[in-house]
Amino acid sequence: MQRRNFLLATASGLAVLANPDHVFARALAQTPLPGLPGGTDRCLVLVNLHGGNDGLNCVVPHGNDRYYQVRPGLAIDRHDVLAIDAHVGLNPGMRSFKALYDKGMVAIVQSVGYPNPDHSHFRSTEIWQTAAPDRYEHTGWLGRYLDDAGLPPANLFKGVAVSKVLPEAMVSNRTDVPAIPGLREYAMIADGNATARRAFAQQARDRRLPFESPYLAHVMEIEADAQRSSEELPRLVSGYVTKASYPATGLGRSLALAAQIVGSHLGTKAIYVEHGSFDTHVSQKTTQNRLLAEFSDAIGAFYQDLAAHGNDRRVLTVTFSEFGRRIEENGSRGTDHGEASPLFMIGGGVKGGLYGQAPDLGATNMGNVRFTTDFRGVYATVLERWLGRPSAPLLGGEFVQLPVLT
Amino acid sequence: MAAQAQVDVGGILRPQGSLDPSTALRPYSERLGSRAAAHLLRRAGFGGTADEIRRYGSMHAGEAVSLLLDAKASPGPTPDLVNAQAPLTRRDVRDVLDELQLWWLNAMLSSPAPLSEKLTLYFHGHFTSRATPRFPRITYQQNALFRSYALGNLRELTRAVSKDPAMLIYLNGGANVAAHPNENFARELMELFTLGLGNFTEQDVRESARAWTGWHVDRRSASAQFNPALHDGGSKRFLGRTGNFNGDDVVNIIFAQPQCARFFATSLLNWFVYNNPEPQLVETVAAMLRAHDFELRPVVAAILQSDVFYSARAYRALVKSPVEFVVGTYKVLGLSKLDAGALPALAQMGQRLFFPPSVAGWPGGQNWLTSGTMIARQNFLTRVLGAQGLSASVWLHGLPLTPQDVSKRLAQTILQGDAAPAALFELQGYLGGAGSAALGTLSVENYDQRLRGAAYLAMATPAYQLN
Numbered sequence: 001m002q003r004r005n006f007l008l009a010t011a012s013g014l015a016v017l018a019n020p021d022h023v024f025a026r027a028l029a030q031t032p033l034p035g036l037p038g039g040t041d042r043c044l045v046l047v048n049l050h051g052g053n054d055g056l057n058c059v060v061p062h063g064n065d066r067y068y069q070v071r072p073g074l075a076i077d078r079h080d081v082l083a084i085d086a087h088v089g090l091n092p093g094m095r096s097f098k099a100l101y102d103k104g105m106v107a108i109v110q111s112v113g114y115p116n117p118d119h120s121h122f123r124s125t126e127i128w129q130t131a132a133p134d135r136y137e138h139t140g141w142l143g144r145y146l147d148d149a150g151l152p153p154a155n156l157f158k159g160v161a162v163s164k165v166l167p168e169a170m171v172s173n174r175t176d177v178p179a180i181p182g183l184r185e186y187a188m189i190a191d192g193n194a195t196a197r198r199a200f201a202q203q204a205r206d207r208r209l210p211f212e213s214p215y216l217a218h219v220m221e222i223e224a225d226a227q228r229s230s231e232e233l234p235r236l237v238s239g240y241v242t243k244a245s246y247p248a249t250g251l252g253r254s255l256a257l258a259a260q261i262v263g264s265h266l267g268t269k270a271i272y273v274e275h276g277s278f279d280t281h282v283s284q285k286t287t288q289n290r291l292l293a294e295f296s297d298a299i300g301a302f303y304q305d306l307a308a309h310g311n312d313r314r315v316l317t318v319t320f321s322e323f324g325r326r327i328e329e330n331g332s333r334g335t336d337h338g339e340a341s342p343l344f345m346i347g348g349g350v351k352g353g354l355y356g357q358a359p360d361l362g363a364t365n366m367g368n369v370r371f372t373t374d375f376r377g378v379y380a381t382v383l384e385r386w387l388g389r390p391s392a393p394l395l396g397g398e399f400v401q402l403p404v405l406t
Numbered sequence: 407m408a409a410q411a412q413v414d415v416g417g418i419l420r421p422q423g424s425l426d427p428s429t430a431l432r433p434y435s436e437r438l439g440s441r442a443a444a445h446l447l448r449r450a451g452f453g454g455t456a457d458e459i460r461r462y463g464s465m466h467a468g469e470a471v472s473l474l475l476d477a478k479a480s481p482g483p484t485p486d487l488v489n490a491q492a493p494l495t496r497r498d499v500r501d502v503l504d505e506l507q508l509w510w511l512n513a514m515l516s517s518p519a520p521l522s523e524k525l526t527l528y529f530h531g532h533f534t535s536r537a538t539p540r541f542p543r544i545t546y547q548q549n550a551l552f553r554s555y556a557l558g559n560l561r562e563l564t565r566a567v568s569k570d571p572a573m574l575i576y577l578n579g580g581a582n583v584a585a586h587p588n589e590n591f592a593r594e595l596m597e598l599f600t601l602g603l604g605n606f607t608e609q610d611v612r613e614s615a616r617a618w619t620g621w622h623v624d625r626r627s628a629s630a631q632f633n634p635a636l637h638d639g640g641s642k643r644f645l646g647r648t649g650n651f652n653g654d655d656v657v658n659i660i661f662a663q664p665q666c667a668r669f670f671a672t673s674l675l676n677w678f679v680y681n682n683p684e685p686q687l688v689e690t691v692a693a694m695l696r697a698h699d700f701e702l703r704p705v706v707a708a709i710l711q712s713d714v715f716y717s718a719r720a721y722r723a724l725v726k727s728p729v730e731f732v733v734g735t736y737k738v739l740g741l742s743k744l745d746a747g748a749l750p751a752l753a754q755m756g757q758r759l760f761f762p763p764s765v766a767g768w769p770g771g772q773n774w775l776t777s778g779t780m781i782a783r784q785n786f787l788t789r790v791l792g793a794q795g796l797s798a799s800v801w802l803h804g805l806p807l808t809p810q811d812v813s814k815r816l817a818q819t820i821l822q823g824d825a826a827p828a829a830l831f832e833l834q835g836y837l838g839g840a841g842s843a844a845l846g847t848l849s850v851e852n853y854d855q856r857l858r859g860a861a862y863l864a865m866a867t868p869a870y871q872l873n
Contacts, residue, residue, distance in 0.1 A: 120578075122536060126764050136598070138417075138769045156777065164754055166776055168763065173417055179778035188781060189788040196836050200863045206826030209869065213722040214419035214681070218772050219868045226780035 042349075043262050044270045044382060045255075045317040046142065046169065049295070051277035052121065055324035055341030055369065056359065057288055058094075059108055063087040066361040074284060074329040084108075087358065093293030096300025097344075104352035105303065105312075106344055107404045109378060111359050113340030113371025117323065121279070121337070124322040129168035131376055131395050141379055142270045143172030144394045145387065151175075151269065156229040157236075160261055161272040162254040170272055176225050180233070182257065187230050201227055237264040244305035247297040251275040255302040263309045269387065278321060281334040299346060313348035316386050316405070320375065326367050327359075340371035343378065349386070351406050374399055381405065417772030420682035421719040427686035430714040431694070434467045441822045442716055443470065448873050449678055449724075450474050450710055451520025453734035456819045471710045475703060477519035479553055484546065485509045492626055493540035502542045504749055507759045510549065511744045514733045525556035525702070527729065528677050530759070531767035533567045533599055535576035537760035543628040545760055548572035557703040560670055560695070561661045564600065568653050569630045571623040577765070580622040582615060584638035589615040594765055596660065605665045606645065613642040617651045661700060667692035670700075678709050680723040681771055687714065722824065722872040725774050728755035730873055731783060735790060735865065738820055747789065754782035775871070787865050791858040809838035809848050812857065816864050824869035833863055 057074065061067045062081040081089035082098045088108075090098050100106050114133045118124045127133045131141035139147075142159060151158045159177040161170050164185075170177045180186040188197070205220060213219075240260045246252035254273040261268050275295055280287050299317065306312040324341025340359065356373040364370065377399040380391035385405045392398050438446065443462035447454035451474070454462065462470045487494075487502035494502060514523045529552035538544040548570050555563035567573050568591070574580055577591035592615035596606045620637030623630055642651050645659050660666055671691035675683035691705065698704045709715055726734065732748055732755075752758060756779050762768055813834040817825050825833070837860050839846045848856055864870070 123765070135603075136764065136766050138766070138773070161778075165756060166778060171773065173772075176776050178776065186778070186781065189785045196859060196863060197866065200829070200832050200836065200866065206828035208826050208828075209824060211722045211824050211869070212422060212718065213872050214421045215723070215725050215772065215872060216868055218775060219725070219871045222775045222777060222780050223866075223868065223871075226777040226784070229777050230781055 041265065041267075041314055042386060043268055043315050044142075044386060045258055045315055046270065046272050047251075047295075047317060047319045048167065048169075048272070048274045049276055049278055049291075049319055049321040050121075050125065050274060051279035051321070052323045052325055052337055053276075053278040053291075053321035053341060054280060054284060054288055054335050054338075055111075056327065057284070058091050058292060059110065059342045060089050060091060061087060061358065061361070062089050064361060070328045070361065072329070073333050074335070084354070088354070091289060091292045093289045094296040097296035100300065100303060100346060101352060105348060105350055106346050106352050107350050107402075108342055108344060108354050109373055109402065109404070110342045110354065110356040111340045111369055111372040112320075112343050112356065112375050112378060113323070113369075114374055114376070115371075117339040117365070117368070117371070119323065119337040119339075121322055126168060128320055128322055128375060131379055138171060139173055140167065140169035140171045141394060142169045142272070143175065143177065145383060145389060146170070146175040146177065146270065147172045148394060149269065149387070149389055152267065155267045156225055156232070157261065157266040157268045159270040159272075160258075160268055162257055163272065163274055167272050167274075170270070176222060178225075178229055180257070182253065183234055183237070186233060188227070198227075236266055237261060240264050240309075242305050243308065244301045246301040246305075247294060249294045249298060251294055251298040252301065255298050256305070259302055259305040259309075259311070262306065262311050262315055280325070281330065281336060282332040284329075284334040303346070307348075315347055316349055316382065317344075317346040318378065318382060319344045319346075324369055327361055327364055327369060328367060339365060339368035341369065343375075345378070345404055349405050351404055355402055355404055373402070377401055417769070418676075418681040419771060420684070421680050421723045423719050425684045425687055425714070425719075427684070427690060430687055431690050431708060431712045433708075433711050434713050434716045436716075437464070437466055438470055439463050440818070441721075442467075444822045445716070445721055446470060446474075446710065447520075448730070448734065449524075449715075451524055452514050452730055453737045455737060455740055459819070459822075467711045467716065471707055474519075474521045474710070475557065475707055477517075477521065479519040479522035479556065480517060481513035481523070481550075481553060482509065482516075488542050488546045490542075492543065492628075494542065499539040503537060503539055503760065504746055506537075506542060506546060506549075507749055507752075508744060508746060510759055511729070511733060511748060514729070515736050515744060516742065521706075522553055522556040525706070526552040528674075529555070529563070531762060532673060533564075533573065534762045534765050534767045535570075535572040536762065538572060538575055538625070541625045541628060544571045544575065544623070544625065547628055555702075557706060558701070560700040560702060561657060564595075564661070565654050565657045567599075568595065568618070568657065569621060571625075571628055571630050574621055574623045574630055575625075579618065582619050582621070583636040584616070584619045585636075587612070587615040587619055587638070591615075592618055592656075595656075598766055600657075600660050600669055601663060601665050602669050605663070605669075609643070610645055613644045614651075614656045616640070616642055617644070617656045618653045621653070664692075664696075667695040667700070671695055674705070674709065676770075678706070679715055680720050722869060724873040725771055726871055726873045727768065727770065727774060728752050728757035728779075728783075729759065731755065731871070732786065735787065739790065739861070741790075748786075751782060751786040751789070755779045755786070783871070784866060787862055791862050791865075807848060807850075807853070809834050812837050812848070813860065816857075816860055820861065820864040821867060821869050825864070825867050829867055833860055836860055836863060 057076055060076045060081045062078045063086050068075045080092040083089035129140050130137040146159045158175055159170050161167055161177060161179040163179050164181045166177060166179045237260045240263045246256045258271045258273060278291060303312055306315055320343050321341060323338055325335035325338040330336050359369040376395050379395055380399040381401040381404060383389050383391040383394060440459050440463040444454060444459045485505045487505050517523050535548055551566055551570055577594055578588045579591050582588040589611050593611045597603055616638040620633050621630055641648060644651055647659055668688055671688045672683060675691060694705050694708060714720060732752055736744055817823055817830055837848055837856055
């Protein structure tokens, strides 16, 4: 980019800032998003079930006697499982989620993982977020997508992380992805300086500075983005009204904001939310059942909200967790770090059902579920068939896609 | 107008213009003056107070750097919770992590040897390990180890780090036994700590992992122990040599590779001078490292006294890390102590001490700056400048009452004058109550409040984000 171009871009940004008439909002709503087949306003919602969600007590192999043998204190009772078929069913807390499954809106992809699994939360999370099991990559898979997708540069909300800190999945080279824990938090503190700050911010863009820096253009761009996006966001989403009753949980609030952003047509292509911690080394049942019930209730409210606004076919939700857990329970009514686990793909555009191979509890990888579906195949499916981008450059290779989208 | 510098992989940018390698490392002989002194204090530490900038500004580079090198490190007394009976309970874990971070941040703010703290921070990002929350002594000890080698020998530090309990835990040294070698540490040692990708083979990883077998950690006593029964005493072939190598041998062989000096030279130039240094500059510093047998003190001294360090290309050529931003703000305001409120602010800016985002450390450069982290930076400034106790700040006293003098002094102290004319004009206008803010003229009654507002505005300029 030439500096000259940058100046022009900043100048137009300022014009928008000075205009109270929602020009920005209208412009965004009317901007067609290039490069996408079919609908131009599809969005991906990525839900991180962090801490390592135990797959076997989430998608329960209730038809498998071995499951009951290796988990004498931890197995979910056959009568409590929300049965999908004679072999598997869902955790008893997941009633709303089961209802979505019964409507054909949920794909369960089984035994998802990657070669040479890492058992560290930290490294395995990084692997899932960067989609790079075999190297260190500082950009995330969605960050690379946002850089690559040819989205309108003026849009400040191409991707949104509903979190305090930007997750690695959305770290990019060129796209400013705001981390928005909530509308209230994503704001400059309103103090006596607000007016002065605004006036000053414009003067401070005078570029006749007595120094040069390779980072100066970037700093000025981000300062303008921060000011503009924090001022615009509340206005842009203020027209959205919902009747859905979200649970009063962190995930409930996060998904309510996600639905509001989607429903406000900001041109947002990817939203990241978090839920956890699933790191259940001790007394797993209480914790995991509660977390899965919270997940199920929040997702239920989310799709109810989306459907009421005609947005349920616009939003594909995909879950992931850094790993599943050990097949055998440990001595503290919990489970230790494991390997492959199931993930969910949810939405009006999904062909519901079971995908991938069910875990083989006999042929394990040193006590862990072997992966049979590479998670990068799931990402490739999302990138190619939902977001309409070639996946190989973003994932560093071709991966087998799943026939999971209609 | 020149095109913008290319964005290299990782959002790390080299300054515009070209390097003269023949003069780059030549000692800079000028008297520093306040701008170069502030630059030195920001890079070799965490910035300076108005007094410090004045004092260093009157010195020549050599004199100023000697003063920084000779200062004795004194991080303050060990936090109590570090000595508590481990493992800690869940509730204590949170407290101790906060306490440890604050303890170190306050050392950065107040240490008589800021360069030691700056190098400790460098090592923390270079030889990354994550906190061991239930065994805080292990984390504390690693921090102390880095400090003790701050201006020491890189080879000896690497040997010490390889047996450091925090590192053994973080990179699975304890799981590395003769029967089932774990390659995690062996790989990162070469890939991220000493050589870089492309300078070793998978066989080198496998063979050196065997050399590291047998080490494990006793967490309660926070000590590393070597069990010969778990060590693979067989012959290994590593980086072209064959022998019955142990871990120390592996480090010695690595440091004999020409690439090792280049790797550290690049890393030190990235930290102290500018990002993505030219190969010729790297070679020059690498030769110095070899000539001094990897002793850091003379090499750091040479870098901080060099022409290239004081060149326009190095000036404001780095992005302030959140830690530099926060500690530097406290410092320039003359505040004596960080409180716990700084910790969530730092987390929102993307830097939690003892929790680097990956084994590769904090990526730095453009990666520090997103809308969200920028809002966190601005909100941190609002909070600090609104806080009680600030009126004790040194530069708030004795300033004259005219908007012109105050704005000049603020721009000088906070920005070393690195602001655009329009911004300086607006700053003066704000202080005088002119313009859209319509605040009324500066008076004894509104002086304190107005000054805080003006300091905020000065800190909201682009230069303040740059180091």
